[in-house]
Amino acid sequence: MQADMIQSWIRPVCRIGTVSVVHIDLALDEAHERHAVSWLHEQERQRWQRYQVDRPRREFAFCRSALRYLLCQQLGCNNYELSIATADHGKPYALLHGKPVSIRFNVSHSDPHGLITIREGLRVGVDVEAGLRKRDFDGISEMVFGPNEREEILSVKGAKKARLFFRYWTLKEALLKGLGTGLSTDLTKIELPQNVRHGAPRGIFQSPSDPATHWQLQDLSTQQYTAAIASEIVSSDPNYTSHTET
Structure with missing residues:
Protein backbone atom coordinates (compact mmCIF):
# COMPACT_ATOMS: atom_id res chain seq x y z
CA MET A 1 0.00 0.00 0.00
CA ASP A 127 -9.81 22.21 16.96
CA VAL A 128 -9.81 24.10 13.66
CA GLU A 129 -12.33 26.48 12.07
CA ALA A 130 -11.91 27.64 8.48
CA GLY A 131 -12.90 31.24 7.75
CA LEU A 132 -15.01 33.53 9.93
CA ARG A 133 -18.51 32.26 9.27
CA LYS A 134 -21.30 34.52 10.46
CA ARG A 135 -23.06 33.28 13.58
CA ASP A 136 -25.07 34.61 16.50
CA PHE A 137 -21.85 35.26 18.38
CA ASP A 138 -23.46 36.93 21.40
CA GLY A 139 -26.17 34.27 21.71
CA ILE A 140 -23.76 31.34 21.45
CA SER A 141 -21.40 33.05 23.89
CA GLU A 142 -24.08 32.82 26.57
CA MET A 143 -24.00 29.03 26.26
CA VAL A 144 -20.28 28.28 25.94
CA PHE A 145 -18.27 31.10 27.54
CA GLY A 146 -17.69 32.29 31.08
CA PRO A 147 -18.62 35.79 32.31
CA ASN A 148 -15.26 37.44 31.52
CA GLU A 149 -15.13 35.82 28.08
CA ARG A 150 -18.69 36.94 27.30
CA GLU A 151 -17.95 40.49 28.40
CA GLU A 152 -14.88 40.64 26.16
CA ILE A 153 -16.79 39.34 23.12
CA LEU A 154 -19.68 41.75 23.75
CA SER A 155 -17.23 44.66 23.88
CA VAL A 156 -16.15 44.33 20.22
CA LYS A 157 -17.98 44.38 16.90
CA GLY A 158 -17.74 43.22 13.29
CA ALA A 159 -14.73 41.23 12.11
CA LYS A 160 -12.96 41.77 15.43
CA LYS A 161 -15.86 40.07 17.25
CA ALA A 162 -15.75 37.14 14.81
CA ARG A 163 -11.99 36.69 15.22
CA LEU A 164 -12.20 36.83 19.01
CA PHE A 165 -15.18 34.45 19.12
CA PHE A 166 -13.49 31.80 16.98
CA ARG A 167 -10.20 32.16 18.88
CA TYR A 168 -11.95 31.51 22.19
CA TRP A 169 -14.11 28.80 20.59
CA THR A 170 -11.20 26.77 19.20
CA LEU A 171 -9.16 27.08 22.41
CA LYS A 172 -12.07 25.84 24.54
CA GLU A 173 -13.10 23.15 22.06
CA ALA A 174 -9.52 21.83 21.96
CA LEU A 175 -9.53 21.71 25.76
CA LEU A 176 -12.90 19.94 25.83
CA LYS A 177 -11.69 17.35 23.30
CA GLY A 178 -8.50 16.84 25.27
CA LEU A 179 -10.44 16.24 28.47
CA GLY A 180 -12.57 13.72 26.60
CA THR A 181 -15.64 14.51 28.70
CA GLY A 182 -17.89 15.61 25.86
CA LEU A 183 -21.00 17.65 26.60
CA SER A 184 -20.89 16.68 30.28
CA THR A 185 -18.51 19.63 30.81
CA ASP A 186 -20.19 23.00 31.38
CA LEU A 187 -17.98 25.37 29.39
CA THR A 188 -19.50 28.42 31.09
CA LYS A 189 -17.89 27.25 34.35
CA ILE A 190 -14.34 27.28 33.01
CA GLU A 191 -12.50 30.23 31.49
CA LEU A 192 -9.40 30.58 29.40
CA PRO A 193 -6.29 31.89 31.19
CA GLN A 194 -6.26 35.69 31.42
CA ASN A 195 -3.00 36.06 29.48
CA VAL A 196 -4.45 34.02 26.59
CA ARG A 197 -7.64 36.10 26.56
CA HIS A 198 -5.46 39.21 26.37
CA GLY A 199 -3.60 37.98 23.29
CA ALA A 200 -0.79 35.67 24.47
CA PRO A 201 -0.32 32.74 22.05
CA ARG A 202 -0.14 30.20 24.88
CA GLY A 203 -1.10 29.79 28.50
CA ILE A 204 -1.63 27.25 31.26
CA PHE A 205 -5.11 26.11 32.27
CA GLN A 206 -5.72 24.53 35.67
CA SER A 207 -9.02 22.70 36.05
CA PRO A 208 -11.06 23.90 39.06
CA SER A 209 -12.40 20.35 39.51
CA ASP A 210 -8.96 18.72 39.16
CA PRO A 211 -6.24 21.09 40.45
CA ALA A 212 -3.52 18.47 39.94
CA THR A 213 -4.07 18.50 36.18
CA HIS A 214 -2.65 21.28 34.01
CA TRP A 215 -3.12 21.94 30.31
CA GLN A 216 -1.08 24.05 27.94
CA LEU A 217 -3.30 25.92 25.50
CA GLN A 218 -1.68 27.02 22.24
CA ASP A 219 -3.15 29.24 19.53
CA LEU A 220 -2.19 27.88 16.08
CA SER A 221 -4.22 30.29 13.96
CA THR A 222 -3.08 31.36 10.49
CA GLN A 223 -4.55 33.63 7.83
CA GLN A 224 -6.41 30.59 6.44
CA TYR A 225 -7.95 29.22 9.64
CA THR A 226 -8.39 29.62 13.39
CA ALA A 227 -6.99 26.69 15.39
CA ALA A 228 -5.73 25.64 18.79
CA ILE A 229 -4.41 22.65 20.68
CA ALA A 230 -4.67 21.70 24.35
CA SER A 231 -1.94 19.48 25.79
CA GLU A 232 -2.01 17.82 29.19
CA ILE A 233 1.26 18.63 30.95
CA VAL A 234 3.32 17.71 33.96
CA SER A 235 4.99 20.61 35.73
CA SER A 236 8.34 18.81 35.80
CA ASP A 237 8.52 18.70 31.99
CA PRO A 238 10.92 21.48 30.88
CA ASN A 239 9.80 21.17 27.24
CA TYR A 240 6.09 21.79 27.51
CA THR A 241 6.30 25.45 26.45
CA SER A 242 8.68 24.90 23.54
CA HIS A 243 7.26 25.57 20.09
CA THR A 244 9.20 24.45 17.01
CA GLU A 245 7.92 25.28 13.53
CA THR A 246 8.34 22.50 10.99
Whole structure:
Protein backbone atom coordinates (compact mmCIF):
# COMPACT_ATOMS: atom_id res chain seq x y z
CA MET A 1 0.00 0.00 0.00
CA GLN A 2 1.61 3.24 -1.15
CA ALA A 3 2.40 5.72 1.60
CA ASP A 4 3.96 8.34 -0.67
CA MET A 5 0.53 9.40 -1.98
CA ILE A 6 -0.72 10.03 1.56
CA GLN A 7 2.33 12.20 2.12
CA SER A 8 1.02 14.47 -0.64
CA TRP A 9 -1.93 15.60 1.49
CA ILE A 10 -0.26 15.83 4.90
CA ARG A 11 2.15 18.54 6.03
CA PRO A 12 3.90 18.97 9.40
CA VAL A 13 2.82 22.21 11.09
CA CYS A 14 4.84 22.32 14.30
CA ARG A 15 6.05 20.39 17.30
CA ILE A 16 5.15 21.71 20.75
CA GLY A 17 7.01 19.83 23.45
CA THR A 18 6.13 16.19 22.79
CA VAL A 19 3.10 17.05 20.63
CA SER A 20 3.28 16.84 16.83
CA VAL A 21 0.73 18.76 14.76
CA VAL A 22 0.03 17.83 11.14
CA HIS A 23 -2.12 19.62 8.54
CA ILE A 24 -4.38 17.62 6.21
CA ASP A 25 -5.30 19.07 2.81
CA LEU A 26 -8.97 18.16 2.31
CA ALA A 27 -9.41 19.81 -1.09
CA LEU A 28 -8.01 17.07 -3.32
CA ASP A 29 -9.27 14.99 -6.24
CA GLU A 30 -11.12 11.68 -6.54
CA ALA A 31 -7.93 9.68 -7.17
CA HIS A 32 -6.58 10.77 -3.80
CA GLU A 33 -9.86 9.92 -2.12
CA ARG A 34 -9.84 6.42 -3.64
CA HIS A 35 -6.34 5.90 -2.28
CA ALA A 36 -7.39 7.23 1.13
CA VAL A 37 -10.28 4.75 1.22
CA SER A 38 -7.86 1.89 0.48
CA TRP A 39 -6.28 2.55 3.91
CA LEU A 40 -9.58 2.15 5.74
CA HIS A 41 -10.61 -1.06 7.46
CA GLU A 42 -13.94 -2.66 6.57
CA GLN A 43 -16.03 -0.94 9.26
CA GLU A 44 -14.46 2.40 8.37
CA ARG A 45 -15.28 1.86 4.69
CA GLN A 46 -18.87 1.12 5.62
CA ARG A 47 -18.97 4.34 7.61
CA TRP A 48 -17.48 6.21 4.62
CA GLN A 49 -20.17 4.77 2.34
CA ARG A 50 -22.96 5.86 4.69
CA TYR A 51 -22.14 9.55 4.23
CA GLN A 52 -24.70 11.12 1.89
CA VAL A 53 -22.77 14.35 1.31
CA ASP A 54 -19.44 14.52 -0.53
CA ARG A 55 -17.62 16.94 1.78
CA PRO A 56 -17.92 15.04 5.10
CA ARG A 57 -17.29 11.76 3.27
CA ARG A 58 -14.06 13.16 1.82
CA GLU A 59 -13.04 14.67 5.17
CA PHE A 60 -13.46 11.33 6.91
CA ALA A 61 -11.46 9.42 4.29
CA PHE A 62 -8.53 11.84 4.23
CA CYS A 63 -8.33 12.38 7.99
CA ARG A 64 -8.72 8.72 8.95
CA SER A 65 -6.20 7.48 6.37
CA ALA A 66 -3.70 10.17 7.43
CA LEU A 67 -4.23 9.22 11.07
CA ARG A 68 -3.60 5.56 10.27
CA TYR A 69 -0.45 6.47 8.36
CA LEU A 70 0.88 8.59 11.25
CA LEU A 71 0.06 5.94 13.85
CA CYS A 72 1.78 3.25 11.79
CA GLN A 73 4.86 5.46 11.59
CA GLN A 74 4.80 6.11 15.33
CA LEU A 75 4.18 2.48 16.31
CA GLY A 76 6.35 0.88 13.63
CA CYS A 77 3.50 -1.37 12.53
CA ASN A 78 1.52 -2.29 9.43
CA ASN A 79 -1.88 -0.77 8.78
CA TYR A 80 -3.69 -4.12 9.04
CA GLU A 81 -2.33 -4.58 12.59
CA LEU A 82 -3.91 -1.32 13.75
CA SER A 83 -7.50 -0.69 14.78
CA ILE A 84 -9.27 2.40 16.10
CA ALA A 85 -12.05 2.19 18.68
CA THR A 86 -14.20 4.76 20.47
CA ALA A 87 -14.24 5.43 24.22
CA ASP A 88 -16.95 7.04 26.32
CA HIS A 89 -18.06 10.45 25.03
CA GLY A 90 -16.93 9.44 21.52
CA LYS A 91 -13.17 9.96 21.83
CA PRO A 92 -11.24 7.51 19.59
CA TYR A 93 -8.18 5.54 20.66
CA ALA A 94 -5.79 3.16 18.90
CA LEU A 95 -5.19 -0.55 19.42
CA LEU A 96 -2.31 -2.66 18.15
CA HIS A 97 -3.09 -6.37 17.79
CA GLY A 98 -6.27 -5.65 19.77
CA LYS A 99 -4.51 -4.03 22.74
CA PRO A 100 -4.72 -0.28 23.54
CA VAL A 101 -1.52 1.69 22.94
CA SER A 102 -0.18 4.63 24.94
CA ILE A 103 -0.14 7.03 21.99
CA ARG A 104 -2.80 9.74 22.22
CA PHE A 105 -4.20 11.68 19.29
CA ASN A 106 -6.99 14.00 18.25
CA VAL A 107 -8.44 15.09 14.91
CA SER A 108 -10.37 18.15 13.75
CA HIS A 109 -11.47 19.29 10.30
CA SER A 110 -13.15 22.29 8.73
CA ASP A 111 -13.08 22.12 4.94
CA PRO A 112 -10.56 22.52 3.36
CA HIS A 113 -8.34 22.11 6.44
CA GLY A 114 -7.77 19.21 8.81
CA LEU A 115 -5.43 19.01 11.80
CA ILE A 116 -4.13 15.95 13.65
CA THR A 117 -2.24 16.04 16.93
CA ILE A 118 -0.35 13.01 18.16
CA ARG A 119 1.82 12.33 21.20
CA GLU A 120 2.95 9.67 23.64
CA GLY A 121 1.19 9.18 26.97
CA LEU A 122 -0.65 12.36 27.94
CA ARG A 123 -3.95 13.62 26.58
CA VAL A 124 -4.26 16.13 23.75
CA GLY A 125 -7.05 17.95 21.89
CA VAL A 126 -7.24 20.05 18.72
CA ASP A 127 -9.81 22.21 16.96
CA VAL A 128 -9.81 24.10 13.66
CA GLU A 129 -12.33 26.48 12.07
CA ALA A 130 -11.91 27.64 8.48
CA GLY A 131 -12.90 31.24 7.75
CA LEU A 132 -15.01 33.53 9.93
CA ARG A 133 -18.51 32.26 9.27
CA LYS A 134 -21.30 34.52 10.46
CA ARG A 135 -23.06 33.28 13.58
CA ASP A 136 -25.07 34.61 16.50
CA PHE A 137 -21.85 35.26 18.38
CA ASP A 138 -23.46 36.93 21.40
CA GLY A 139 -26.17 34.27 21.71
CA ILE A 140 -23.76 31.34 21.45
CA SER A 141 -21.40 33.05 23.89
CA GLU A 142 -24.08 32.82 26.57
CA MET A 143 -24.00 29.03 26.26
CA VAL A 144 -20.28 28.28 25.94
CA PHE A 145 -18.27 31.10 27.54
CA GLY A 146 -17.69 32.29 31.08
CA PRO A 147 -18.62 35.79 32.31
CA ASN A 148 -15.26 37.44 31.52
CA GLU A 149 -15.13 35.82 28.08
CA ARG A 150 -18.69 36.94 27.30
CA GLU A 151 -17.95 40.49 28.40
CA GLU A 152 -14.88 40.64 26.16
CA ILE A 153 -16.79 39.34 23.12
CA LEU A 154 -19.68 41.75 23.75
CA SER A 155 -17.23 44.66 23.88
CA VAL A 156 -16.15 44.33 20.22
CA LYS A 157 -17.98 44.38 16.90
CA GLY A 158 -17.74 43.22 13.29
CA ALA A 159 -14.73 41.23 12.11
CA LYS A 160 -12.96 41.77 15.43
CA LYS A 161 -15.86 40.07 17.25
CA ALA A 162 -15.75 37.14 14.81
CA ARG A 163 -11.99 36.69 15.22
CA LEU A 164 -12.20 36.83 19.01
CA PHE A 165 -15.18 34.45 19.12
CA PHE A 166 -13.49 31.80 16.98
CA ARG A 167 -10.20 32.16 18.88
CA TYR A 168 -11.95 31.51 22.19
CA TRP A 169 -14.11 28.80 20.59
CA THR A 170 -11.20 26.77 19.20
CA LEU A 171 -9.16 27.08 22.41
CA LYS A 172 -12.07 25.84 24.54
CA GLU A 173 -13.10 23.15 22.06
CA ALA A 174 -9.52 21.83 21.96
CA LEU A 175 -9.53 21.71 25.76
CA LEU A 176 -12.90 19.94 25.83
CA LYS A 177 -11.69 17.35 23.30
CA GLY A 178 -8.50 16.84 25.27
CA LEU A 179 -10.44 16.24 28.47
CA GLY A 180 -12.57 13.72 26.60
CA THR A 181 -15.64 14.51 28.70
CA GLY A 182 -17.89 15.61 25.86
CA LEU A 183 -21.00 17.65 26.60
CA SER A 184 -20.89 16.68 30.28
CA THR A 185 -18.51 19.63 30.81
CA ASP A 186 -20.19 23.00 31.38
CA LEU A 187 -17.98 25.37 29.39
CA THR A 188 -19.50 28.42 31.09
CA LYS A 189 -17.89 27.25 34.35
CA ILE A 190 -14.34 27.28 33.01
CA GLU A 191 -12.50 30.23 31.49
CA LEU A 192 -9.40 30.58 29.40
CA PRO A 193 -6.29 31.89 31.19
CA GLN A 194 -6.26 35.69 31.42
CA ASN A 195 -3.00 36.06 29.48
CA VAL A 196 -4.45 34.02 26.59
CA ARG A 197 -7.64 36.10 26.56
CA HIS A 198 -5.46 39.21 26.37
CA GLY A 199 -3.60 37.98 23.29
CA ALA A 200 -0.79 35.67 24.47
CA PRO A 201 -0.32 32.74 22.05
CA ARG A 202 -0.14 30.20 24.88
CA GLY A 203 -1.10 29.79 28.50
CA ILE A 204 -1.63 27.25 31.26
CA PHE A 205 -5.11 26.11 32.27
CA GLN A 206 -5.72 24.53 35.67
CA SER A 207 -9.02 22.70 36.05
CA PRO A 208 -11.06 23.90 39.06
CA SER A 209 -12.40 20.35 39.51
CA ASP A 210 -8.96 18.72 39.16
CA PRO A 211 -6.24 21.09 40.45
CA ALA A 212 -3.52 18.47 39.94
CA THR A 213 -4.07 18.50 36.18
CA HIS A 214 -2.65 21.28 34.01
CA TRP A 215 -3.12 21.94 30.31
CA GLN A 216 -1.08 24.05 27.94
CA LEU A 217 -3.30 25.92 25.50
CA GLN A 218 -1.68 27.02 22.24
CA ASP A 219 -3.15 29.24 19.53
CA LEU A 220 -2.19 27.88 16.08
CA SER A 221 -4.22 30.29 13.96
CA THR A 222 -3.08 31.36 10.49
CA GLN A 223 -4.55 33.63 7.83
CA GLN A 224 -6.41 30.59 6.44
CA TYR A 225 -7.95 29.22 9.64
CA THR A 226 -8.39 29.62 13.39
CA ALA A 227 -6.99 26.69 15.39
CA ALA A 228 -5.73 25.64 18.79
CA ILE A 229 -4.41 22.65 20.68
CA ALA A 230 -4.67 21.70 24.35
CA SER A 231 -1.94 19.48 25.79
CA GLU A 232 -2.01 17.82 29.19
CA ILE A 233 1.26 18.63 30.95
CA VAL A 234 3.32 17.71 33.96
CA SER A 235 4.99 20.61 35.73
CA SER A 236 8.34 18.81 35.80
CA ASP A 237 8.52 18.70 31.99
CA PRO A 238 10.92 21.48 30.88
CA ASN A 239 9.80 21.17 27.24
CA TYR A 240 6.09 21.79 27.51
CA THR A 241 6.30 25.45 26.45
CA SER A 242 8.68 24.90 23.54
CA HIS A 243 7.26 25.57 20.09
CA THR A 244 9.20 24.45 17.01
CA GLU A 245 7.92 25.28 13.53
CA THR A 246 8.34 22.50 10.99
